[in-house]
Amino acid sequence: MNLLKTAVSFTQLFPEAVICGTIMATVCSAFGVFVVLKRIVFISIALSEAATCGLALALVFHFSPLAGSALVTGVVVLLLTLPDKQQALPKDVLLGTVFLLASSASVLLVAQSGFGLEEIKAMLYGDLIVSSPRDRWVLLFTGVPSLLLLLLFLRPILYAFLDREGSRVLGLRCWFWEGLFFFLLGLVVSGASKSGGALLVFCLLVVVPATALLLARRLWSVIVISVALGVLTTWAGLLTAYSADLPSNPTIIGISCLILMGVALLRTVTARICAQHGAGSSRI
Amino acid sequence: MSTSPVIQCRGMTVAYGRDVVLEKIYLTVPRGALLPFVGPNGGGKTTLLKACLGLIPHQEGELVCDFGAYPPAYVPQQKQLDPIYPVSVRDLVCMGLYPETGCWGRLNRDQVVRVDEVIARFGLLRHQHKHFGELSGGLRQKALLARAVISRAEVLVLDEPTAGLDATSEADMLSLIRTLHQLEKKTVLWVHHRLDQCADFSQQVCWVDKQSVRLRAISEVLS
Secondary structure: OHHHHHHHHHHHHOHHHHHHHHHHHHHHHHHHHHHHHOOOHHHHHHHHHHHHHHHHHHHHHOOOHHHHHHHHHHHHHHHHHOOOOOOOOOHHHHHHHHHHHHHHHHHHHHHHHOOOHHHHHHHHHOOHHHOOHHHHHHHHHHHHHHHHHHHHOHHHHHHHHHOHHHHHHOOOOHHHHHHHHHHHHHHHHHHHHHHHHHHHHHHHHHHHHHHHHHHOOOHHHHHHHHHHHHHHHHHHHHHHHHHHOOOHHHHHHHHHHHHHHHHHHHHHHHHHHHHHOOOOOOOO | OOOOOOEEEEEEEEEEOOEEEEEEEEEEEOOOOEEEEEOOOOOOHHHHHHHHOOOOOOOEEEEEEOOOOOOOEEEOOHHHOOOOOOOEHHHHHHHOOHHHHOOOOOOOHHHHHHHHHHHHHOOOHHHOOOEHHHOOHHHHHHHHHHHHHHOOOOEEEEEOOOOOOOHHHHHHHHHHHHHHHHHHOOEEEEEOOOHHHHOOOOOEEEEEEOOEEEEEEHHHHHO
16 A cells, blocks of 8 residues: 555656656567577667767757767667678677777766766766656657567568578568667667666666566567566666665666566576476476 | 579689688589588588578679579578577477568468478477477477478578487488478488488589589599
8 A cells, every 4th residue: 555655656746757667668678678689788788878978969069869869879770780791800899899989988078068967977877757758759759669660570570580591591681670670779779868878778678678588488478578577677666766765777777687686596496496306397 | 393403503603701612613403403512611512502592692603593483491500590589399480481471471271281280290299389499409400491391492401400410310300301302302402411321312412622513423422
């Protein structure tokens, strides 16, 4: 009853935080399933940092934050999808360089802007509590169409990721489907970064879907569980932060990580028990 | 059914950047062949097959492929598929129907029957709802072969289908390949390393060693 009262009071005080958190969690957790499956976790953190760098650029040069983050993220997406036939260095090196460059550029840009520490922190780490109606519209216009396109083209995107060469022989234009996915991912990250900050977006793209992958074995179930977990942990994090007077985003991230660790531990224990009893299955 | 050769390479050169893998090769693969591609490691066996499938572009020469009414089917090595993906054996087999179903199409009754038949024929009935990653190497390879067969392709291209399999699974896989060739008259092109096993299947092999690509009698290669 007490929890319900807290929830109602929080929703009345910060309706935008609840709405933005819910949209962001839904979209990012669904996209994250493919980020984890494709093993491109490092790409997602590089994109998140690039989006933050774009926000800093927009802050300093006074233009739309969405345009700033979309611009820089778009450049990074383009860079990452360019074919590298020579492969003189692993792609991870490029990703690492993008990450470092974007992170340092964000700090340097804001440091030169004359803004205070709180603005810098809010921009780099995000804060759902201070989400505005404008953030809600940005999330709706970037996230929802991207999610719909992902679900609409789930089959070719899955096939292109699962077996690129086999899919090409089957007639799929894998470069198109991969490019579309990265473009949509870039759009989602750009839209979510202002409210969520790089860390929360990264958490929703990686930690939450990873938990779902431990819990389910069919793609649709994984996506549904990932979205449900993302939304629930966001709400739980917001309420905990409100009740305990904590910063919202780190609280959501902490809860997500704890759930992942708990599920991973439970899975290990279950697998051992199954192995001892000869059940054979390692999944819970 | 057409009687023209499945593949004709005339002076074809394939390279990865500056690294020339196959240089000015000439090759004609007859329709209905069961042809193992053999040769030393790094000789370009897989590259040649991938070039023929259009997966790798060729720099020079001419490549004419006539795979028949349906696109060819490619069976990669089972280790190339990441076992983390939440797909079942049945899902994987259904992937072979993509040219028919497209992005959104649902399987019709005939296609469902075909999936059931192929799964039963490859001995995957008990495993059809299992996660691909949970299967043994032999079963994974069978599932990939089943995906290839359901597409109705007349030409099957297999990249080391027995790599990493134990003796029983290897024999099982070879038997399936032989059946597909003999009973369904499929043209089967496969990269293989064991010449002694090739002798049980075919009179000829395609010897691939960079500049030297040609059909040779197995007895000649063995001697």
